[in-house]
Amino acid sequence: MRTNDDRGEPRPGADDRRVLTIRDLSVEIRRGDRVVRPVSGVGLTLDRGETLGIVGETGSGKSMTGLAIMGMLPSGGRVTAGSIDLGGTELVGLPPARYRALRGNDIAMVFQDSMTALNPTRRVGEQVAEPVRLHRGATKRAARARAEELLALVGIPRPAERMDDYPHQLSGGMRQRVMIAMALVCEPRVVIADEPTTALDVSVQAEILDLLDDLKARLGMSMILVTHDMGVIARHADRVGVMYAGQVAETGPTAALFERTRHRYTHALLSSIPSLTQDRREKLFSVPGAPPDLAVVSAGCPFAPRCTAATDRCREERPTAAEDKGGHTYACWHPVSGPTVRSRPAAVLSVPSPSTPSAEQEEPKAPRLQVLDLVREYPVGHRRLLATRRTVKAVSGVSFEVAAGETFGLVGESGCGKSSLGRMLVALDRPDSGEVRFDGTPVSGMSSRELGPRRAQLQMMFQDSNASLDPRMRIGAILREPFAIQGIGSRAERAARARELLRDVGLPAGVLERYPHELSGGQRQRVGLARALALDPNVLVADEPVSALDVSVRSQVLNLMRRVQHERGLSSVVISHDLAVVRYLADRVGVMYLGKLVETGSTQEVYAAPAHPYTAGLLAAVPEADPGPPRPRTAARLRGELPSPLDPPSGCRFRTRCAFATEVCATTEPEPTALDGTHRVACHHPLRSDAARSVELTAR
Missing domain, CATH: 3.40.50.300 (P-loop containing nucleotide triphosphate hydrolases)
Incomplete structure (x- = not known):
């Protein structure tokens, strides 16, 4: 396998199983006199054929981590520390021309909003074919044939006809499939899917996620799935990284993390999810407060102001990472113990149960x-x-x-x-x-x-x-x-x-x-x-x-x-x-x-x-x-x-x-x-x- 040094030149010794390694990554975004630190000391790994789920609330640093990997940080943003190793290629400090050669070819991204990510003035076939022409030097005819092949692969009916459509002529699910085809047309080693189904119906969401799983297996890719939906993570990720305030709070194999949740924040997220079996008499558990201001650096655990188990130590000293068996790590001074998936905390509402109606409920009401x-x-x-x-x-x-x-x-x-x-x-x-x-x-x-x-x-x-x-x-x-x-x-x-x-x-x-x-x-x-x-x-x-x-x-x-x-x-x-x-x-x-x-x-x-x-x-x-x-x-x-x-x-x-x-x-x-x-x-x-x-x- 070809490996590179910090400037993109070959170097020996890379692990063939490991396709992406992120070490101690920190990002800052400067807006005038204000400096926001959306990513602080993040460490994650991704193996060949694996799906890594990154989950957390808005502002936790999920998407910014993906943009840092892609070299697409917003204006005023820069990597201030750490390493991003893509199969032996160090991405931090890579010259822009070399990054452009990798982007779309070795790493690709499926963006959250397909309507804004696709160019409204260009036909979808042209947009899918463009990476093949740029990275593979294909002729216009060959690139079009490849684009049509990918549109068929992602399940778009009559792909030859759809090639000449504009994005606004497609449904939300179809546009998302076009985005996936664009990302996969050069068969990259790593695909980052940033909230790929957030705006879609539950039925279309299931199809898109199943499609990504199938294509990942068929093309031998690795995937980072960024989402706030714990149900999506449970069914489609091999390992999970839970982020809070720009840091990784907990990471590990999916089954282990769900069954033996250790960090208080992860436990709170799981406890907040309404389910199809939720007792309607019970009040949903909710995480108190709001995420911290990322322009302010805290000395202790960033989750301490919202944590019911926080002590003075949590507020004054940042927790160090501890590890359970099987690579399950967490950074919490007072970890949760025992299974947590089916033991959600709840408070009972003073609302009559629909399954046990009161005498007043039994009387028919006028519409x-x-x-x-x-x-x-x-x-x-x-x-x-x-x-x-x-x-x-x-x-x-x-x-x-x-x-x-x-x-x-x-x-x-x-x-x-x-x-x-x-x-x-x-x-x-x-x-x-x-x-x-x-x-x-x-x-x-x-x-x-x-x-x-x-x-x-x-x-x-x-x-x-x-x-x-x-x-x-x-x-x-x-x-x-x-x-x-x-x-x-x-x-x-x-x-x-x-x-x-x-x-x-x-x-x-x-x-x-x-x-x-x-x-x-x-x-x-x-x-x-x-x-x-x-x-x-x-x-x-x-x-x-x-x-x-x-x-x-x-x-x-x-x-x-x-x-x-x-x-x-x-x-x-x-x-x-x-x-x-x-x-x-x-x-x-x-x-x-x-x-x-x-x-x-x-x-x-x-x-x-x-x-x-x-x-x-x-x-x-x-x-x-x-x-x-x-x-x-x-x-x-x-x-x-x-x-x-x-x-x-x-x-x-x-x-x-x-x-x-x-x-x-x-x-x-x-x-x-x-x-x-x-x-x-x-x-x-x-x-x-x-x-x-x-x-x-x-x-x-």
């Missing part, structure tokens, strides 16, 4: 919100003479009810119509037909003047808290604005109410004088919830309320939403593609596919015995934070892409991805059929509870 046969279609393109205008069929005949104090969950893949439906529920959008009734009164067809007095009772918590908060307004002004619009209270009363709202969502009064960009993601999401609750609404629609948050912050926001909903008696609709989140928050659930509700029922009924193959496939794709033998699945994972809502399949819209589809599925649309209790399913061949656990859904 607070009624959704009756809603239809919403969006025209696309330009009308041509004598031509029928095409429409996106976002919502197609959806009906359900939400009782006072009840939480209804909506789940499904991106593009199924969840968010379009949510906007109609709060009268931000009008349906083409059907209606929404609030306390028996139709609101979907009201004029703006008629809707005005009722607008305060229908509120929405938006998915992107950063985009939904005005960056030019301080938080205090944002919270006072609803009262000013409705003409409620004096200036002093509005200011007092803003302080109360912050207190209700667990934020200090000092936040009132800050701008949105000065807050963390979790704090902004709390402000979004406070603003939605300002006018004491009766109905709250929460659209992906925690999808962009770290697991520790997510548990805090979920606990807050449960508490507020219980205290105020809110009727809530929670929209999410995270099935564990919906199971924790919702009393009843509706599963949407391509604009239609295919299954509804109580959360317990639907999750315990899914009747629709699509629901079973979604549940099967949920990654578990447990590297042991997987629990019994209701079906195999979903395959294939969601059909275009411009031209949905005839009959049952799911039939093109269903293993049970027959002729009747192609000709006749299934009607909702009642099963046990409140459980209803729209399927010609519903799964039974016994068969659902043994059948495998395969792609057609």
Whole structure:
């Protein structure tokens, strides 16, 4: 094997098994007078054919470590100490020209956001072919052939046609596959996948991760998988490195780290994860506080301010690395002992259990919100003479009810119509037909003047808290604005109410004088919830309320939403593609596919015995934070892409991805059929509870 010295020249003695060695790596980023140290003394190794998972909260240094390996640190960033050895080539101090020769050829990166990472002005085939032309000197024709081969390898249908598409013409899952093809086209030794599935649905996420595993094995590569999802790490990493405040807190084989977690931070992360078996009476464990400011150097353990077991020694002296058998190392003065995966700390909420209803719960409640046969279609393109205008069929005949104090969950893949439906529920959008009734009164067809007095009772918590908060307004002004619009209270009363709202969502009064960009993601999401609750609404629609948050912050926001909903008696609709989140928050659930509700029922009924193959496939794709033998699945994972809502399949819209589809599925649309209790399913061949656990859904 060829080895190099510090300047890229050959040197003997490299270990053929070890492809990457990081020793005592430190990085600093200078912004004016402020110096941030996102990576401090990191040491990691990667062997041939191995997947190393790097996990931690936002700001822990995961992505910055990957960028340091790639030699792509942001402006003002530099490696201040340490070594990065790629198969005998020292990367720290390597001349830029030599680094460019390695980047894309020997090491490659799959970036988190495929839409921004791909050039929107160039066709995808050109972008995949470019590394082959640069690094291998291939002709334009040969590079195009190689690019087409890679697009087929990563599972893109009709790759020859897709070569000439632009990124915006592809779905999120397809764009991510293009990113993978770009990274693998030169068959690099090491691939760094930085949050490759964060923005994707659970079904697409499972496909992408399985694809990476398969390609890694077939091409003999090694992979660094950067993520904050412990379930992804459990199923796809051979070894794990847990990072906190720019340092490696714990590292070791995946099974050993999950079963015998030693560092208090790792234990807290695992304890914060909602699962499909979570008891809804229990409060989710959350890590107190927030990650430290990386511009401030602490003398002791950086996790000490958030650790319940911290002592004076933790605050004054940095822990040294200790090692268990099997290469399991950790840096903690008071390590956890014993198995931890199935022993999560929890506090019981004072919320009645849905499995043991009280006498009050047994009495039927009048619907607070009624959704009756809603239809919403969006025209696309330009009308041509004598031509029928095409429409996106976002919502197609959806009906359900939400009782006072009840939480209804909506789940499904991106593009199924969840968010379009949510906007109609709060009268931000009008349906083409059907209606929404609030306390028996139709609101979907009201004029703006008629809707005005009722607008305060229908509120929405938006998915992107950063985009939904005005960056030019301080938080205090944002919270006072609803009262000013409705003409409620004096200036002093509005200011007092803003302080109360912050207190209700667990934020200090000092936040009132800050701008949105000065807050963390979790704090902004709390402000979004406070603003939605300002006018004491009766109905709250929460659209992906925690999808962009770290697991520790997510548990805090979920606990807050449960508490507020219980205290105020809110009727809530929670929209999410995270099935564990919906199971924790919702009393009843509706599963949407391509604009239609295919299954509804109580959360317990639907999750315990899914009747629709699509629901079973979604549940099967949920990654578990447990590297042991997987629990019994209701079906195999979903395959294939969601059909275009411009031209949905005839009959049952799911039939093109269903293993049970027959002729009747192609000709006749299934009607909702009642099963046990409140459980209803729209399927010609519903799964039974016994068969659902043994059948495998395969792609057609």
